Amino acid sequence: MWRPAWLIALMSVVIPWFLWAFTQFPFNESFEFSDIFLRLPVTGSLGLLTVKMVAVTLTRSRRGADDGAHYVMLLGSVAMYLLFAAELFFVHDLFGNRMNTVFKFYYPAWILLSVVGGYGAYVWWKHGSRLKGPAQAISTASLLLVLVLVFSSIYFSVASSVTKTTASTLGPSLDSMKFLEQRNQDEKEAIIQVGKIAETHDILVESVGESYSDHGRIAGYSGVPGLLGWKGHQVQWHGDDALFIDREEDIETIYTTNDYSELNRLLDKYSVTMVVVGPREKSTYGNIDMSLFDTLGERVIESGTYTIFKIDQ
CATH class of the missing domain: 3.40.50 (Rossmann fold)
Structure with missing residues:
Protein backbone atom coordinates (compact mmCIF):
# COMPACT_ATOMS: atom_id res chain seq x y z
CA MET A 1 0.00 0.00 0.00
CA TRP A 2 1.17 3.53 -0.81
CA ARG A 3 2.88 4.85 2.36
CA PRO A 4 2.05 8.56 1.84
CA ALA A 5 -1.62 7.53 1.83
CA TRP A 6 -1.26 6.17 5.35
CA LEU A 7 0.52 9.33 6.46
CA ILE A 8 -2.16 11.60 5.01
CA ALA A 9 -4.94 9.46 6.47
CA LEU A 10 -3.26 9.36 9.87
CA MET A 11 -2.71 13.12 9.96
CA SER A 12 -6.33 13.77 8.96
CA VAL A 13 -7.36 12.03 12.19
CA VAL A 14 -4.50 12.81 14.58
CA ILE A 15 -4.43 16.58 13.98
CA PRO A 16 -8.15 17.13 14.76
CA TRP A 17 -7.88 14.83 17.79
CA PHE A 18 -4.94 16.74 19.29
CA LEU A 19 -6.61 20.04 18.42
CA TRP A 20 -9.67 18.89 20.35
CA ALA A 21 -7.61 17.66 23.31
CA PHE A 22 -5.53 20.82 23.67
CA THR A 23 -8.44 23.25 23.24
CA GLN A 24 -10.53 21.62 25.96
CA PHE A 25 -8.44 22.96 28.84
CA PRO A 26 -8.64 26.71 28.05
CA PHE A 27 -12.21 26.70 26.67
CA ASN A 28 -14.07 23.98 28.60
CA GLU A 29 -14.18 24.62 32.34
CA SER A 30 -15.76 21.25 33.14
CA PHE A 31 -13.17 19.30 31.17
CA GLU A 32 -10.85 16.96 33.07
CA PHE A 33 -7.73 15.18 31.86
CA SER A 34 -9.40 11.80 32.43
CA ASP A 35 -12.04 12.73 29.84
CA ILE A 36 -9.44 12.19 27.11
CA PHE A 37 -9.10 8.54 28.07
CA LEU A 38 -12.83 8.08 28.61
CA ARG A 39 -13.44 9.21 25.03
CA LEU A 40 -10.73 7.01 23.55
CA PRO A 41 -12.86 3.86 22.99
CA VAL A 42 -15.22 5.76 20.69
CA THR A 43 -12.89 8.32 19.13
CA GLY A 44 -10.13 5.72 18.82
CA SER A 45 -12.36 3.16 17.08
CA LEU A 46 -13.81 5.71 14.69
CA GLY A 47 -10.35 7.17 14.11
CA LEU A 48 -8.82 3.81 13.20
CA LEU A 49 -11.66 2.99 10.81
CA THR A 50 -11.35 6.42 9.23
CA VAL A 51 -7.58 6.05 8.78
CA LYS A 52 -7.97 2.64 7.18
CA MET A 53 -10.71 3.71 4.77
CA VAL A 54 -9.03 6.99 3.79
CA ALA A 55 -5.69 5.25 3.21
CA VAL A 56 -7.27 2.56 1.03
CA THR A 57 -9.23 5.17 -0.92
CA LEU A 58 -6.13 7.30 -1.57
CA THR A 59 -4.10 4.26 -2.59
CA ARG A 60 -6.77 3.11 -5.02
CA SER A 61 -6.97 6.63 -6.47
CA ARG A 62 -3.22 6.66 -7.08
CA ARG A 63 -3.50 3.34 -8.89
CA GLY A 64 -6.21 4.75 -11.15
CA ALA A 65 -9.16 2.87 -9.68
CA ASP A 66 -12.44 3.96 -11.22
CA ASP A 67 -15.01 1.35 -10.26
CA GLY A 68 -17.98 0.93 -7.95
CA ALA A 69 -15.83 -0.26 -5.08
CA HIS A 70 -13.73 2.90 -5.22
CA TYR A 71 -16.82 5.11 -5.15
CA VAL A 72 -18.19 3.18 -2.17
CA MET A 73 -14.87 3.49 -0.34
CA LEU A 74 -14.99 7.25 -0.90
CA LEU A 75 -18.54 7.45 0.49
CA GLY A 76 -17.57 5.31 3.46
CA SER A 77 -14.52 7.47 4.20
CA VAL A 78 -16.62 10.64 4.22
CA ALA A 79 -19.23 9.00 6.47
CA MET A 80 -16.67 7.78 9.01
CA TYR A 81 -14.97 11.18 9.06
CA LEU A 82 -18.31 12.87 9.77
CA LEU A 83 -18.93 10.53 12.71
CA PHE A 84 -15.40 11.03 13.97
CA ALA A 85 -15.65 14.84 13.75
CA ALA A 86 -18.99 14.88 15.60
CA GLU A 87 -17.36 13.03 18.50
CA LEU A 88 -14.77 15.78 18.90
CA PHE A 89 -16.48 19.06 18.07
CA PHE A 90 -19.93 20.56 18.16
CA VAL A 91 -21.44 23.85 17.05
CA HIS A 92 -22.30 25.87 20.14
CA ASP A 93 -25.96 26.86 20.10
CA LEU A 94 -28.74 27.87 22.46
CA PHE A 95 -28.75 24.46 24.17
CA GLY A 96 -25.01 24.43 24.85
CA ASN A 97 -24.57 20.75 23.96
CA ARG A 98 -23.83 18.59 20.91
CA MET A 99 -27.43 17.52 20.23
CA ASN A 100 -28.00 19.51 17.04
CA THR A 101 -24.49 18.80 15.77
CA VAL A 102 -25.15 15.07 16.09
CA PHE A 103 -28.41 15.49 14.19
CA LYS A 104 -26.81 17.40 11.34
CA PHE A 105 -23.72 15.18 11.00
CA TYR A 106 -25.27 11.77 11.66
CA TYR A 107 -28.06 12.13 9.11
CA PRO A 108 -25.78 12.44 6.06
CA ALA A 109 -23.38 9.90 7.58
CA TRP A 110 -26.08 7.25 7.87
CA ILE A 111 -27.36 7.97 4.37
CA LEU A 112 -23.86 7.42 3.01
CA LEU A 113 -23.39 4.30 5.13
CA SER A 114 -26.68 2.87 3.87
CA VAL A 115 -25.29 3.02 0.32
CA VAL A 116 -22.04 1.47 1.50
CA GLY A 117 -23.95 -1.26 3.32
CA GLY A 118 -25.96 -2.11 0.23
CA TYR A 119 -22.81 -2.51 -1.82
CA GLY A 120 -21.21 -4.51 0.98
CA ALA A 121 -24.16 -6.90 0.99
CA TYR A 122 -23.72 -7.41 -2.75
CA VAL A 123 -20.00 -8.16 -2.34
CA TRP A 124 -20.66 -10.59 0.49
CA TRP A 125 -23.37 -12.37 -1.50
CA LYS A 126 -21.04 -12.70 -4.49
CA HIS A 127 -17.83 -13.72 -2.73
CA GLY A 128 -18.84 -14.90 0.74
CA SER A 129 -19.19 -18.55 -0.25
CA ARG A 130 -15.53 -18.66 -1.31
CA LEU A 131 -14.25 -17.91 2.18
CA LYS A 132 -12.69 -20.75 4.17
CA GLY A 133 -11.58 -21.37 7.74
CA PRO A 134 -11.42 -18.42 10.16
CA ALA A 135 -12.47 -15.98 7.44
CA GLN A 136 -15.71 -17.91 6.94
CA ALA A 137 -16.39 -17.93 10.70
CA ILE A 138 -15.83 -14.18 10.91
CA SER A 139 -18.08 -13.67 7.90
CA THR A 140 -20.89 -15.74 9.44
CA ALA A 141 -20.62 -13.97 12.80
CA SER A 142 -20.66 -10.59 11.09
CA LEU A 143 -23.72 -11.58 9.08
CA LEU A 144 -25.59 -12.61 12.23
CA LEU A 145 -24.70 -9.32 13.92
CA VAL A 146 -25.87 -7.32 10.91
CA LEU A 147 -29.15 -9.26 10.78
CA VAL A 148 -29.79 -8.58 14.46
CA LEU A 149 -29.14 -4.86 13.97
CA VAL A 150 -31.28 -4.66 10.82
CA PHE A 151 -34.30 -6.50 12.21
CA SER A 152 -34.18 -4.66 15.55
CA SER A 153 -34.15 -1.38 13.61
CA ILE A 154 -36.98 -2.44 11.30
CA TYR A 155 -39.24 -3.01 14.31
CA PHE A 156 -39.27 0.70 15.15
CA SER A 157 -40.06 1.72 11.56
CA VAL A 158 -42.97 -0.72 11.30
CA ALA A 159 -44.31 -0.12 14.81
CA SER A 160 -44.17 3.67 14.56
CA SER A 161 -45.83 3.66 11.13
CA VAL A 162 -48.66 1.43 12.33
CA THR A 163 -49.11 3.44 15.52
CA LYS A 164 -49.26 6.79 13.75
CA THR A 165 -51.63 5.64 11.01
CA THR A 166 -54.02 3.77 13.31
CA ALA A 167 -54.05 6.62 15.85
CA SER A 168 -54.94 9.10 13.11
CA THR A 169 -58.46 9.38 11.75
CA LEU A 170 -57.07 10.70 8.46
CA GLY A 171 -55.30 7.54 7.35
CA PRO A 172 -52.03 7.41 5.39
CA SER A 173 -51.39 10.51 3.30
CA LEU A 174 -48.57 12.55 1.78
CA ASP A 175 -50.68 15.72 2.07
CA SER A 176 -49.25 17.60 5.05
CA MET A 177 -52.30 19.89 5.14
CA LYS A 178 -54.87 17.11 5.23
CA PHE A 179 -55.31 17.44 8.99
CA LEU A 180 -56.69 20.94 8.42
CA GLU A 181 -59.72 19.46 6.66
CA GLN A 182 -60.97 18.37 10.07
CA ARG A 183 -59.40 21.02 12.30
Whole structure:
Protein backbone atom coordinates (compact mmCIF):
# COMPACT_ATOMS: atom_id res chain seq x y z
CA MET A 1 0.00 0.00 0.00
CA TRP A 2 1.17 3.53 -0.81
CA ARG A 3 2.88 4.85 2.36
CA PRO A 4 2.05 8.56 1.84
CA ALA A 5 -1.62 7.53 1.83
CA TRP A 6 -1.26 6.17 5.35
CA LEU A 7 0.52 9.33 6.46
CA ILE A 8 -2.16 11.60 5.01
CA ALA A 9 -4.94 9.46 6.47
CA LEU A 10 -3.26 9.36 9.87
CA MET A 11 -2.71 13.12 9.96
CA SER A 12 -6.33 13.77 8.96
CA VAL A 13 -7.36 12.03 12.19
CA VAL A 14 -4.50 12.81 14.58
CA ILE A 15 -4.43 16.58 13.98
CA PRO A 16 -8.15 17.13 14.76
CA TRP A 17 -7.88 14.83 17.79
CA PHE A 18 -4.94 16.74 19.29
CA LEU A 19 -6.61 20.04 18.42
CA TRP A 20 -9.67 18.89 20.35
CA ALA A 21 -7.61 17.66 23.31
CA PHE A 22 -5.53 20.82 23.67
CA THR A 23 -8.44 23.25 23.24
CA GLN A 24 -10.53 21.62 25.96
CA PHE A 25 -8.44 22.96 28.84
CA PRO A 26 -8.64 26.71 28.05
CA PHE A 27 -12.21 26.70 26.67
CA ASN A 28 -14.07 23.98 28.60
CA GLU A 29 -14.18 24.62 32.34
CA SER A 30 -15.76 21.25 33.14
CA PHE A 31 -13.17 19.30 31.17
CA GLU A 32 -10.85 16.96 33.07
CA PHE A 33 -7.73 15.18 31.86
CA SER A 34 -9.40 11.80 32.43
CA ASP A 35 -12.04 12.73 29.84
CA ILE A 36 -9.44 12.19 27.11
CA PHE A 37 -9.10 8.54 28.07
CA LEU A 38 -12.83 8.08 28.61
CA ARG A 39 -13.44 9.21 25.03
CA LEU A 40 -10.73 7.01 23.55
CA PRO A 41 -12.86 3.86 22.99
CA VAL A 42 -15.22 5.76 20.69
CA THR A 43 -12.89 8.32 19.13
CA GLY A 44 -10.13 5.72 18.82
CA SER A 45 -12.36 3.16 17.08
CA LEU A 46 -13.81 5.71 14.69
CA GLY A 47 -10.35 7.17 14.11
CA LEU A 48 -8.82 3.81 13.20
CA LEU A 49 -11.66 2.99 10.81
CA THR A 50 -11.35 6.42 9.23
CA VAL A 51 -7.58 6.05 8.78
CA LYS A 52 -7.97 2.64 7.18
CA MET A 53 -10.71 3.71 4.77
CA VAL A 54 -9.03 6.99 3.79
CA ALA A 55 -5.69 5.25 3.21
CA VAL A 56 -7.27 2.56 1.03
CA THR A 57 -9.23 5.17 -0.92
CA LEU A 58 -6.13 7.30 -1.57
CA THR A 59 -4.10 4.26 -2.59
CA ARG A 60 -6.77 3.11 -5.02
CA SER A 61 -6.97 6.63 -6.47
CA ARG A 62 -3.22 6.66 -7.08
CA ARG A 63 -3.50 3.34 -8.89
CA GLY A 64 -6.21 4.75 -11.15
CA ALA A 65 -9.16 2.87 -9.68
CA ASP A 66 -12.44 3.96 -11.22
CA ASP A 67 -15.01 1.35 -10.26
CA GLY A 68 -17.98 0.93 -7.95
CA ALA A 69 -15.83 -0.26 -5.08
CA HIS A 70 -13.73 2.90 -5.22
CA TYR A 71 -16.82 5.11 -5.15
CA VAL A 72 -18.19 3.18 -2.17
CA MET A 73 -14.87 3.49 -0.34
CA LEU A 74 -14.99 7.25 -0.90
CA LEU A 75 -18.54 7.45 0.49
CA GLY A 76 -17.57 5.31 3.46
CA SER A 77 -14.52 7.47 4.20
CA VAL A 78 -16.62 10.64 4.22
CA ALA A 79 -19.23 9.00 6.47
CA MET A 80 -16.67 7.78 9.01
CA TYR A 81 -14.97 11.18 9.06
CA LEU A 82 -18.31 12.87 9.77
CA LEU A 83 -18.93 10.53 12.71
CA PHE A 84 -15.40 11.03 13.97
CA ALA A 85 -15.65 14.84 13.75
CA ALA A 86 -18.99 14.88 15.60
CA GLU A 87 -17.36 13.03 18.50
CA LEU A 88 -14.77 15.78 18.90
CA PHE A 89 -16.48 19.06 18.07
CA PHE A 90 -19.93 20.56 18.16
CA VAL A 91 -21.44 23.85 17.05
CA HIS A 92 -22.30 25.87 20.14
CA ASP A 93 -25.96 26.86 20.10
CA LEU A 94 -28.74 27.87 22.46
CA PHE A 95 -28.75 24.46 24.17
CA GLY A 96 -25.01 24.43 24.85
CA ASN A 97 -24.57 20.75 23.96
CA ARG A 98 -23.83 18.59 20.91
CA MET A 99 -27.43 17.52 20.23
CA ASN A 100 -28.00 19.51 17.04
CA THR A 101 -24.49 18.80 15.77
CA VAL A 102 -25.15 15.07 16.09
CA PHE A 103 -28.41 15.49 14.19
CA LYS A 104 -26.81 17.40 11.34
CA PHE A 105 -23.72 15.18 11.00
CA TYR A 106 -25.27 11.77 11.66
CA TYR A 107 -28.06 12.13 9.11
CA PRO A 108 -25.78 12.44 6.06
CA ALA A 109 -23.38 9.90 7.58
CA TRP A 110 -26.08 7.25 7.87
CA ILE A 111 -27.36 7.97 4.37
CA LEU A 112 -23.86 7.42 3.01
CA LEU A 113 -23.39 4.30 5.13
CA SER A 114 -26.68 2.87 3.87
CA VAL A 115 -25.29 3.02 0.32
CA VAL A 116 -22.04 1.47 1.50
CA GLY A 117 -23.95 -1.26 3.32
CA GLY A 118 -25.96 -2.11 0.23
CA TYR A 119 -22.81 -2.51 -1.82
CA GLY A 120 -21.21 -4.51 0.98
CA ALA A 121 -24.16 -6.90 0.99
CA TYR A 122 -23.72 -7.41 -2.75
CA VAL A 123 -20.00 -8.16 -2.34
CA TRP A 124 -20.66 -10.59 0.49
CA TRP A 125 -23.37 -12.37 -1.50
CA LYS A 126 -21.04 -12.70 -4.49
CA HIS A 127 -17.83 -13.72 -2.73
CA GLY A 128 -18.84 -14.90 0.74
CA SER A 129 -19.19 -18.55 -0.25
CA ARG A 130 -15.53 -18.66 -1.31
CA LEU A 131 -14.25 -17.91 2.18
CA LYS A 132 -12.69 -20.75 4.17
CA GLY A 133 -11.58 -21.37 7.74
CA PRO A 134 -11.42 -18.42 10.16
CA ALA A 135 -12.47 -15.98 7.44
CA GLN A 136 -15.71 -17.91 6.94
CA ALA A 137 -16.39 -17.93 10.70
CA ILE A 138 -15.83 -14.18 10.91
CA SER A 139 -18.08 -13.67 7.90
CA THR A 140 -20.89 -15.74 9.44
CA ALA A 141 -20.62 -13.97 12.80
CA SER A 142 -20.66 -10.59 11.09
CA LEU A 143 -23.72 -11.58 9.08
CA LEU A 144 -25.59 -12.61 12.23
CA LEU A 145 -24.70 -9.32 13.92
CA VAL A 146 -25.87 -7.32 10.91
CA LEU A 147 -29.15 -9.26 10.78
CA VAL A 148 -29.79 -8.58 14.46
CA LEU A 149 -29.14 -4.86 13.97
CA VAL A 150 -31.28 -4.66 10.82
CA PHE A 151 -34.30 -6.50 12.21
CA SER A 152 -34.18 -4.66 15.55
CA SER A 153 -34.15 -1.38 13.61
CA ILE A 154 -36.98 -2.44 11.30
CA TYR A 155 -39.24 -3.01 14.31
CA PHE A 156 -39.27 0.70 15.15
CA SER A 157 -40.06 1.72 11.56
CA VAL A 158 -42.97 -0.72 11.30
CA ALA A 159 -44.31 -0.12 14.81
CA SER A 160 -44.17 3.67 14.56
CA SER A 161 -45.83 3.66 11.13
CA VAL A 162 -48.66 1.43 12.33
CA THR A 163 -49.11 3.44 15.52
CA LYS A 164 -49.26 6.79 13.75
CA THR A 165 -51.63 5.64 11.01
CA THR A 166 -54.02 3.77 13.31
CA ALA A 167 -54.05 6.62 15.85
CA SER A 168 -54.94 9.10 13.11
CA THR A 169 -58.46 9.38 11.75
CA LEU A 170 -57.07 10.70 8.46
CA GLY A 171 -55.30 7.54 7.35
CA PRO A 172 -52.03 7.41 5.39
CA SER A 173 -51.39 10.51 3.30
CA LEU A 174 -48.57 12.55 1.78
CA ASP A 175 -50.68 15.72 2.07
CA SER A 176 -49.25 17.60 5.05
CA MET A 177 -52.30 19.89 5.14
CA LYS A 178 -54.87 17.11 5.23
CA PHE A 179 -55.31 17.44 8.99
CA LEU A 180 -56.69 20.94 8.42
CA GLU A 181 -59.72 19.46 6.66
CA GLN A 182 -60.97 18.37 10.07
CA ARG A 183 -59.40 21.02 12.30
CA ASN A 184 -59.63 24.21 10.26
CA GLN A 185 -60.95 24.05 6.72
CA ASP A 186 -61.08 27.86 6.55
CA GLU A 187 -57.36 28.12 7.16
CA LYS A 188 -56.55 25.45 4.59
CA GLU A 189 -58.56 27.30 1.98
CA ALA A 190 -56.82 30.57 2.89
CA ILE A 191 -53.40 28.92 2.52
CA ILE A 192 -54.32 27.50 -0.88
CA GLN A 193 -55.57 30.87 -2.11
CA VAL A 194 -52.46 32.68 -0.85
CA GLY A 195 -50.32 30.20 -2.76
CA LYS A 196 -52.31 30.84 -5.93
CA ILE A 197 -52.07 34.64 -5.92
CA ALA A 198 -48.56 34.97 -4.45
CA GLU A 199 -45.84 36.61 -6.51
CA THR A 200 -42.08 36.34 -6.10
CA HIS A 201 -41.76 39.71 -4.35
CA ASP A 202 -44.52 39.13 -1.79
CA ILE A 203 -43.79 39.30 1.94
CA LEU A 204 -46.38 38.25 4.48
CA VAL A 205 -46.98 39.25 8.09
CA GLU A 206 -48.87 37.12 10.60
CA SER A 207 -48.75 36.51 14.36
CA VAL A 208 -45.50 35.57 16.09
CA GLY A 209 -45.42 32.56 18.42
CA GLU A 210 -43.38 29.86 20.06
CA SER A 211 -41.83 26.82 18.40
CA TYR A 212 -44.04 23.86 17.48
CA SER A 213 -47.17 26.00 17.62
CA ASP A 214 -49.52 26.87 14.76
CA HIS A 215 -48.05 30.36 14.43
CA GLY A 216 -46.42 31.04 11.08
CA ARG A 217 -48.49 28.33 9.44
CA ILE A 218 -49.76 30.37 6.50
CA ALA A 219 -46.28 31.57 5.53
CA GLY A 220 -44.85 28.10 6.04
CA TYR A 221 -47.41 26.24 3.95
CA SER A 222 -47.92 28.84 1.22
CA GLY A 223 -44.21 29.46 0.72
CA VAL A 224 -44.57 33.23 0.99
CA PRO A 225 -41.77 34.63 3.20
CA GLY A 226 -43.00 35.81 6.61
CA LEU A 227 -41.49 38.53 8.77
CA LEU A 228 -41.20 36.26 11.79
CA GLY A 229 -42.78 32.96 12.82
CA TRP A 230 -41.24 30.75 15.49
CA LYS A 231 -39.01 33.16 17.39
CA GLY A 232 -37.48 30.36 19.49
CA HIS A 233 -35.98 28.73 16.41
CA GLN A 234 -34.66 32.08 15.23
CA VAL A 235 -32.80 32.43 18.53
CA GLN A 236 -31.33 28.95 17.98
CA TRP A 237 -30.11 29.80 14.50
CA HIS A 238 -28.76 33.27 15.28
CA GLY A 239 -27.57 32.71 18.85
CA ASP A 240 -29.64 35.58 20.27
CA ASP A 241 -32.57 37.81 19.35
CA ALA A 242 -30.54 40.93 18.56
CA LEU A 243 -31.31 40.73 14.83
CA PHE A 244 -35.07 40.41 15.16
CA ILE A 245 -36.18 41.71 18.55
CA ASP A 246 -37.31 44.95 16.89
CA ARG A 247 -39.16 42.96 14.25
CA GLU A 248 -41.31 41.19 16.84
CA GLU A 249 -42.23 44.54 18.41
CA ASP A 250 -42.96 46.04 15.00
CA ILE A 251 -45.30 43.16 14.11
CA GLU A 252 -47.22 43.76 17.33
CA THR A 253 -47.46 47.44 16.44
CA ILE A 254 -48.74 46.60 12.95
CA TYR A 255 -51.69 44.78 14.48
CA THR A 256 -52.38 47.10 17.43
CA THR A 257 -51.71 50.65 16.21
CA ASN A 258 -54.49 53.08 15.35
CA ASP A 259 -52.05 55.45 13.67
CA TYR A 260 -52.27 55.31 9.89
CA SER A 261 -48.84 56.90 9.35
CA GLU A 262 -47.11 54.52 11.75
CA LEU A 263 -48.75 51.48 10.15
CA ASN A 264 -47.81 52.66 6.67
CA ARG A 265 -44.22 53.28 7.80
CA LEU A 266 -43.82 49.77 9.23
CA LEU A 267 -45.34 48.07 6.19
CA ASP A 268 -42.97 50.04 3.97
CA LYS A 269 -40.02 49.28 6.25
CA TYR A 270 -40.38 45.54 5.65
CA SER A 271 -41.92 45.76 2.14
CA VAL A 272 -44.98 43.87 3.40
CA THR A 273 -47.46 43.03 0.65
CA MET A 274 -49.80 40.68 2.56
CA VAL A 275 -51.34 40.99 6.01
CA VAL A 276 -53.08 38.04 7.66
CA VAL A 277 -55.86 38.66 10.15
CA GLY A 278 -57.21 35.45 11.62
CA PRO A 279 -57.98 33.80 14.97
CA ARG A 280 -54.30 33.68 16.01
CA GLU A 281 -53.74 37.35 15.31
CA LYS A 282 -56.88 38.32 17.21
CA SER A 283 -56.05 36.12 20.21
CA THR A 284 -52.44 37.33 20.26
CA TYR A 285 -52.93 41.05 19.69
CA GLY A 286 -56.51 41.63 20.82
CA ASN A 287 -58.92 43.88 18.96
CA ILE A 288 -57.53 44.67 15.50
CA ASP A 289 -58.75 47.69 13.54
CA MET A 290 -58.99 46.18 10.07
CA SER A 291 -60.24 49.44 8.56
CA LEU A 292 -56.65 50.70 8.54
CA PHE A 293 -55.60 47.79 6.34
CA ASP A 294 -58.54 48.57 4.06
CA THR A 295 -57.15 52.05 3.48
CA LEU A 296 -53.73 50.66 2.51
CA GLY A 297 -54.87 47.78 0.33
CA GLU A 298 -57.75 45.44 -0.38
CA ARG A 299 -59.21 42.23 0.95
CA VAL A 300 -58.15 39.64 -1.59
CA ILE A 301 -59.02 36.54 0.44
CA GLU A 302 -61.84 35.99 2.92
CA SER A 303 -62.18 32.44 4.18
CA GLY A 304 -64.38 32.12 7.24
CA THR A 305 -62.51 33.77 10.12
CA TYR A 306 -59.46 34.53 7.94
CA THR A 307 -58.95 37.75 6.02
CA ILE A 308 -55.91 38.37 3.84
CA PHE A 309 -55.13 41.94 2.81
CA LYS A 310 -53.06 42.77 -0.27
CA ILE A 311 -51.11 45.94 0.48
CA ASP A 312 -50.37 48.45 -2.26
CA GLN A 313 -46.61 49.01 -2.50
